[in-house]
Amino acid sequence: MARIEINQSLCKGCALCTLLCPEELIKIGNQINENGYFYAVFTENGSCKGCALCAKICPDVAIEVWK
Amino acid sequence: MSEKKIFSRPKTLKDAPFHFCPGCHHGIAHRMVAEAIDKYSLREKTIGVASVGCSVFLYDYFDVDVIEAPHGRAAAVATGVKRARKDKIVFSYQGDGDLASIGIAETVHTANRGENITIIFINNTVYGMTGGQLAPTTLLGQKTTTSPYGRDFMQDGYPIRMTEILATLEGTAFAARVAFTTPKNINMAKKAIEKAFQFQKEEMGFTFVEILSACPTNWGLNSIDSMKRVEEEMIPYFPLGIFKERKAADVL
Numbered sequence: 305m306a307r308i309e310i311n312q313s314l315c316k317g318c319a320l321c322t323l324l325c326p327e328e329l330i331k332i333g334n335q336i337n338e339n340g341y342f343y344a345v346f347t348e349n350g351s352c353k354g355c356a357l358c359a360k361i362c363p364d365v366a367i368e369v370w371k
Numbered sequence: 372m373s374e375k376k377i378f379s380r381p382k383t384l385k386d387a388p389f390h391f392c393p394g395c396h397h398g399i400a401h402r403m404v405a406e407a408i409d410k411y412s413l414r415e416k417t418i419g420v421a422s423v424g425c426s427v428f429l430y431d432y433f434d435v436d437v438i439e440a441p442h443g444r445a446a447a448v449a450t451g452v453k454r455a456r457k458d459k460i461v462f463s464y465q466g467d468g469d470l471a472s473i474g475i476a477e478t479v480h481t482a483n484r485g486e487n488i489t490i491i492f493i494n495n496t497v498y499g500m501t502g503g504q505l506a507p508t509t510l511l512g513q514k515t516t517t518s519p520y521g522r523d524f525m526q527d528g529y530p531i532r533m534t535e536i537l538a539t540l541e542g543t544a545f546a547a548r549v550a551f552t553t554p555k556n557i558n559m560a561k562k563a564i565e566k567a568f569q570f571q572k573e574e575m576g577f578t579f580v581e582i583l584s585a586c587p588t589n590w591g592l593n594s595i596d597s598m599k600r601v602e603e604e605m606i607p608y609f610p611l612g613i614f615k616e617r618k619a620a621d622v623l
């Protein structure tokens with residue numbers, strides 16, 4: 305079991321993490337943060353592998369990964 | 372079963388949000404350089420040299436001492452810092468307008484002298500900060516604010532391949548070109564940046580890592596299409612790989 309945490313304030317909604325997640329667990333949501341960006345949202349359904357690809361591509365270091 | 376944090380912000384990166392545009396690869400490059408500094412526990416002895424371009428605020432993000440160089444002069448400033456303080460790890464971080472245009476002389480001579488410093492070179496095929504003008508690395512046919520009909524070699528020459536040029540110089544110990552387009556390429560980029568710092572630690576000579584980088588804002592593309600452009604348009608002209616890796620230090 306693994307999971308990630310996305311820092312909403314740091315996220316700029318670039319969607320690169322949604323492209324790299326092999327399990328398609330990340331989507332851009334419909335809420336905006338204080339900087340006006342639609343931020344990324346993680347779906348926790350038990351299939352996160354903790355591969356950290358989402359975190360490695362995030363240009364804003366907004367993702368932390370636990371395993 | 373206890374859970375462990377397996378990925379978080381490197382120590383060498385301050386807790387400050389980047390000013391970069393959404394999807395800009397400068398942020399990924401900053402993180403990877405900080406990770407390499409952490410890996411070898413170099414934070415206390417590293418001095419960064421910032422250039423002029425979108426990465427000008429290096430000192431706001433890296434938890435190391437940073438000197439700001441005039442446009443194009445980062446390699447010369449880094450040379451001075453390293454010669455004065457041989458015990459320090461010195462790196463510069465420069466864009467393609469900075470390094471390959473106004474600063475090409477400093478860059479070539481620094482490599483040729485085999486200065487024991489590391490240059491991280493961000494090739495995003497434009498002058499990002501000033502509004503997307505043509506850079507020496509702009510691809511043929513690429514439209515920029517100063518090449519509105521696309522780069523034409525009759526007028527502007529060909530896109531310059533800095534890694535290949537520097538790899539021919541005796542003083543260069545390590546020269547590699549990397550990108551962040553796939554998981555495999557991301558790993559290769561991480562290893563190349565680490566190797567550059569490791570070589571500097573071992574006093575092997577000049578080390579250079581070129582990163583093919585997206586500038587979504589000035590390319591007029593979203594982050595995902597920018598990533599595709601790096602993969603499909605940049606990599607065919609700027610091939611990835613290690614172009615030079617010296618086996619032993621150059622002792623004369």
Ligand SMILES: Cc1ncc(C[n+]2csc(CCOP(=O)(O)OP(=O)(O)O)c2C)c(N)n1
Nearest residue numbers: 423424425442466467468469497498499500
């Ligand atoms: C001597 C001098 N000439 C011109 C400029 C204007 N200038 C600022 S940044 C820049 C180019 C930056 O492009 P690049 O190095 O590719 O960095 P990027 O923003 O793309 O990361 C220029 C020409 C300047 N600051 N100083």
Ligand code: SF4
Nearest residue numbers: 325352353355356358
């Ligand atoms: S760690 Fe891997 S599986 Fe989990 S959300 Fe990130 S990319 Fe997806």
Ligand code: SF4
Nearest residue numbers: 315316318319321362
């Ligand atoms: S990669 Fe980072 S900044 Fe981009 S959408 Fe995902 S979490 Fe947000």
Ligand code: SF4
Nearest residue numbers: 391392395425499586
């Ligand atoms: S202008 Fe380009 S290089 Fe500069 S921060 Fe924005 S995307 Fe990055």
Ligand SMILES: [Mg+2]
Nearest residue numbers: 466467497499
């Ligand atoms: Mg540039």
